[in-house]
Amino acid sequence: MSTTLTCWECEAQLSEYRDGTLAAPSAASVRAHLQACAACGVLAADLNAVSAALGALPQMEPPPRLLAAILVQTAAPLGVPGSAGAARPYPAYPAWSWAGMRAVLFAPRFTLGVAMSVFAVALTINAAQLDLSHVSVADFTPASLAGSVLRQASRVWARGVSYYNDLRVVYEIEAALHQLRQNAPSPPRSEGAPPPAPRTTV
Amino acid sequence: MSIATAPADADHALIERCLTGDNAAWEQVVRLHSRRVYNLCLRFTGRPQDAEDLSQEVFLRLYRNLARYRAESGNFITWLTALTRNLLIDHYRRSRNDRRTDALDDKAEAAWPATTGTGGAGLDHLVWGREAQEYIQRALCRLSPELREVVILRDLQDMDYKSIAAALALPEGTVKSRINRGRIEMARLLRATLGTSVPSVKDPASAKGVQP
Numbered sequence: 001m002s003t004t005l006t007c008w009e010c011e012a013q014l015s016e017y018r019d020g021t022l023a024a025p026s027a028a029s030v031r032a033h034l035q036a037c038a039a040c041g042v043l044a045a046d047l048n049a050v051s052a053a054l055g056a057l058p059q060m061e062p063p064p065r066l067l068a069a070i071l072v073q074t075a076a077p078l079g080v081p082g083s084a085g086a087a088r089p090y091p092a093y094p095a096w097s098w099a100g101m102r103a104v105l106f107a108p109r110f111t112l113g114v115a116m117s118v119f120a121v122a123l124t125i126n127a128a129q130l131d132l133s134h135v136s137v138a139d140f141t142p143a144s145l146a147g148s149v150l151r152q153a154s155r156v157w158a159r160g161v162s163y164y165n166d167l168r169v170v171y172e173i174e175a176a177l178h179q180l181r182q183n184a185p186s187p188p189r190s191e192g193a194p195p196p197a198p199r200t201t202v
Numbered sequence: 203m204s205i206a207t208a209p210a211d212a213d214h215a216l217i218e219r220c221l222t223g224d225n226a227a228w229e230q231v232v233r234l235h236s237r238r239v240y241n242l243c244l245r246f247t248g249r250p251q252d253a254e255d256l257s258q259e260v261f262l263r264l265y266r267n268l269a270r271y272r273a274e275s276g277n278f279i280t281w282l283t284a285l286t287r288n289l290l291i292d293h294y295r296r297s298r299n300d301r302r303t304d305a306l307d308d309k310a311e312a313a314w315p316a317t318t319g320t321g322g323a324g325l326d327h328l329v330w331g332r333e334a335q336e337y338i339q340r341a342l343c344r345l346s347p348e349l350r351e352v353v354i355l356r357d358l359q360d361m362d363y364k365s366i367a368a369a370l371a372l373p374e375g376t377v378k379s380r381i382n383r384g385r386i387e388m389a390r391l392l393r394a395t396l397g398t399s400v401p402s403v404k405d406p407a408s409a410k411g412v413q414p
Contacts, residue, residue, distance in 0.1 A: 066254050
């Protein structure tokens, strides 16, 4: 036996009615309402038309290059731990095998890292003004190493001290000049009438 | 437009073979499912280029997560649909700003006919014609993503309520009401757009007394 539905209740069940998932009594209620109510009948017809039209949209064939692109990107071996598709450029090798070492040594990332390290060391040596052309094995005894380090340190210290002294001289000269400039124009002014307010010069 | 889906066991067997490093099996997985994924992306985004990029991303992610699928071991289609849908929603959020600027351009070149909206005929004639398909795709893209995804999965991919609920991790009741709301919204959009401007193939007398 079907119960009478409001339009709102009917509307809420239209899709299920179309899809045939309503229980028989509910379906009968909806059917009865649709026959009685013109507005709901139109809505139901529209909904069915939309659903049918969506279902009739053609299935597009993906472009062939899509398949190719997917297969290329997923060409790395699968199931080996440490390799997860295209995310990792290194194939997985047993630890410390020659093939594994070679793969690492010839990887662009590794080469670039080495080159950058060499560059950084060279830059440091250059900045510290170390002369590497006269280095011999004898220089690597602990005593000579300590000696050279001390020499370098004292040289750096001496350079720093002289730089500081130079700066101090420059500042002293500048301060003296400044004072002279301040004092030079003041005598003529002070000769006039007593100033109304003391001038603050500093 | 129902899609022939391989039996679940066949999918499981294929995935097992993929996990042992069988390239042919993987290629078969891609061949079997790329069309479905591509069409889902295409209908959701409405743009072939986006659909292509997203499909590629889906399969890349699928490839990396095959082992996880084996562990969870549900229905493969449901699982793949969930994966695709998550990427689509991500893409939707990412491209929100692009769409906002595009909307202005679209308005200028929009070929939508005058919105008469008075509605005399029903929408029965929609199934026919390339132009009608354009309208449907555009109306689809104007739905909110929550409604769009369920409508596509139900009407285009022919999934039942239960599978959709599983793929979207939603209660079945929510899926039902969203499908209903989505279809009604589509009907409203199309009626407002087409109104009486496209002649109905059916006898107009059958749609007498329409009061939208």
